[in-house]
Amino acid sequence: xxxxxxxxxxxxxxxxxxxxxxxxxxxxxxxxxxxxxxxxxxxxxxxxxxxxxxxxxxxxxxxxxxxxxxxxxxxxxxxxxxxxxxxxxxxxxxxxxxxxxxxxxxxxxxxxxxxxxxxxxxxxxxxxxxxxxxxxxxxxxxxxxxxxxxxxxxxxxxxxxxxxxxxxxxxxxxxxxxxxxxxxxxxxxxxxxxxxxxxxxxxxxxxx
Amino acid sequence: xxxxxxxxxxxxxxxxxxxxxxxxxxxxxxxxxxxxxxxxxxxxxxxxxxxxxxxxxxxxxxxxxxxxxxxxxxxxxxxxxxxxxxxxxxxxxxxxxxxxxxxxxxxxxxxxxxxxxxxxxxxxxxxxxxxxxxxxxxxxxxxxxxxxxxxxxxxxxxxxxxxxxxxxxxxxxxxxxxxxxxxxxxxxxxxxxxxxxxxxxxxxxxxx
DNA sequence: TGTACATCAGTGAACGCGCGTTCACTGATGTAC
DNA sequence: TGTACATCAGTGAACGCGCGTTCACTGATGTAC
Numbered sequence: 001x002x003x004x005x006x007x008x009x010x011x012x013x014x015x016x017x018x019x020x021x022x023x024x025x026x027x028x029x030x031x032x033x034x035x036x037x038x039x040x041x042x043x044x045x046x047x048x049x050x051x052x053x054x055x056x057x058x059x060x061x062x063x064x065x066x067x068x069x070x071x072x073x074x075x076x077x078x079x080x081x082x083x084x085x086x087x088x089x090x091x092x093x094x095x096x097x098x099x100x101x102x103x104x105x106x107x108x109x110x111x112x113x114x115x116x117x118x119x120x121x122x123x124x125x126x127x128x129x130x131x132x133x134x135x136x137x138x139x140x141x142x143x144x145x146x147x148x149x150x151x152x153x154x155x156x157x158x159x160x161x162x163x164x165x166x167x168x169x170x171x172x173x174x175x176x177x178x179x180x181x182x183x184x185x186x187x188x189x190x191x192x193x194x195x196x197x198x199x200x201x202x203x204x205x206x207x208x
Numbered sequence: 209x210x211x212x213x214x215x216x217x218x219x220x221x222x223x224x225x226x227x228x229x230x231x232x233x234x235x236x237x238x239x240x241x242x243x244x245x246x247x248x249x250x251x252x253x254x255x256x257x258x259x260x261x262x263x264x265x266x267x268x269x270x271x272x273x274x275x276x277x278x279x280x281x282x283x284x285x286x287x288x289x290x291x292x293x294x295x296x297x298x299x300x301x302x303x304x305x306x307x308x309x310x311x312x313x314x315x316x317x318x319x320x321x322x323x324x325x326x327x328x329x330x331x332x333x334x335x336x337x338x339x340x341x342x343x344x345x346x347x348x349x350x351x352x353x354x355x356x357x358x359x360x361x362x363x364x365x366x367x368x369x370x371x372x373x374x375x376x377x378x379x380x381x382x383x384x385x386x387x388x389x390x391x392x393x394x395x396x397x398x399x400x401x402x403x404x405x406x407x408x409x410x411x412x413x414x415x416x
Numbered sequence: 417t418g419t420a421c422a423t424c425a426g427t428g429a430a431c432g433c434g435c436g437t438t439c440a441c442t443g444a445t446g447t448a449c
Numbered sequence: 450t451g452t453a454c455a456t457c458a459g460t461g462a463a464c465g466c467g468c469g470t471t472c473a474c475t476g477a478t479g480t481a482c
Contacts, residue, residue: 031327034242202410
C-alpha cells in the first residue's frame with residue numbers, strides 16, 4: 001500500500017507548483033520587488049485570491065524559491081570541491097559542473113544572483129543563510145583533504161567562502177552566455193578555470 | 209570673468225540633482241524595477257510631469273546613477289592596486305580604502321550591488337561596461353608592477369577581474385556591517401585581507 | 417537701458433488601468449457513523 | 450455501502466488607490482534689437 005496524497009492535497013500542491021514555476025519564469029525579466037501577485041495568478045490561470053491559499057505575499061513565495069533553488073545544490077557543492085587525483089582535474093570538473101547546472105537551471109541561477117542583493121529583505125536573508133551553509137559544507141569537505149593539514153579552521157572557512165563566491169560569479173557569467181555562441185562559453189570557462197587555478201596555487205603556498 | 213550657468217540652467221540642474229538624490233535614497237529599500245516615477249517626484253516636491261524634463265524613464269535615471277556611482281571610482285581603483293613597498297601593506301591599504309568608500313557612499317555601493325544583476329537591462333549593461341573598464345585599468349596598473357614580468361596580458365586581465373570582483377564583494381560585506389558594532393567591521397576586514405593575501409600568494413607563484 | 421518676443425522648466429487636471437486585499441460564496445473532497 | 454455533515458481550495462465581485470502618460474498652461478528667464 002503506497003502512501004498517496006488525498007486528491008485535494010495533490011491538487012493544492014499542483015497549483016502551488018504552478019505558482020512557483022510561473023513566478024520563476026516572470027522573474028527572468030524583472031526582480032521580485034516588482035513582481036505582482038496578480039501577474040503570477042494570471043500566468044497560472046487561477047483567480048488572484050487563490051494566491052493567498054499558498055503564500056502570504058510575493059516575498060513569502062520568494063523565500064520558497066530560495067529553498068528550491070539552493071536546497072538542491074548541496075550534493076553538487078560537495079562534489080565540486082572534493083579532492084581529485086590532480087588539482088587541474090578537480091578544477092575542470094568543478095567548472096564543468098557549474099556550466100551544466102547553469103544550463104539545466106538558468107532561472108534558478110538568475111533568481112539567486114538577482115535577489116542576493118535585491119530589494120526584499122527576507123529573501124536576501126534566506127540566500128545569505130543558505131550560502132553560509134554552503135561555505136560551511138565546503139569547509140568540511142576541504143578539511144578532509146590532506147592538503148589542508150596545518151590550516152586553521154578560520155582560514156579554511158575563508159577559502160571556502162572564496163570558492164563559493166567564485167562559483168556564484170562563474171555561474172552568473174555562464175548565464176549571460178546562454179544565448180551566445182559556444183565560443184563565448186568556452187572563453188568564460190577558460191577564465192574561470194584560470195581564476196580557480198590561481199586560487200589553488202595560493203592555497204598550495206598558504207603555509208609557506 | 210567666471211563662467212556661470214544661467215539662472216534657468218542652474219535651477220534645472222538643481223532639480224535634476226534632487227531627483228537623483230531622492231531616487232538613490234528610495235533605492236536603499238527597493239530595487240530600480242519597482243521604483244516609481246511618482247515616488248521620486250513626490251520625495252522631491254515637484255509635479256510628476258517635471259520628471260520628464262530630465263529623464264525618459266526610471267531606467268534612464270538608473271543609468272545616470274551608474275555613471276555617478278562608478279564614474280567617481282576610477283582614481284581610487286588605481287590607488288588600490290598600485291604597487292607598495294610591501295604586499296601586506298598594499299592589501300591593508302586596499303581594504304581600508306574600500307571600507308572608507310562604503311562608509312562615505314553606502315547608497316552608491318548598495319545601488320551597484322543591487323542592480324548589477326537587477327531587473328533593468330540598460331542599467332545592468334551600464335554597470336557591466338564600467339566594471340569592464342575598471343578591470344582594464346587594474347590590468348594596466350598591474351602591468352606596471354615588476355612582479356608582472358613574464359605574465360600574459362590575458363592572465364593579467366584575469367587577475368584584474370578577480371581583484372575587481374573581490375573589491376565589490378568586500379564592499380557589499382562592509383555595507384551589511386554599517387549598522388553593526390565596530391567588531392563586525394573588523395571581522396569583515398580581516399577575512400577580506402586574508403582573501404586578498406591568498407590571491408596575492410597565488411599571483412606570486414603563478415609562473416612557477 | 418528698455419521693449420517685445422521666444423524659450424522652456426515646472427504645473428495641474430484628467431485619463432484609463434492594474435494593483436493588493438476583503439468578503440461571502442461554491443462545490444468537490446474528506447470523514448464519521 | 451450509504452448518508453449527513455465538515456472542510457477548504459479556488460471563485461468572482463467589489464473596494465479604494467497609486468500608477469505612467471497626455472495635454473494645454475503659466476510665468477520666469479533669455480535674447481534680439
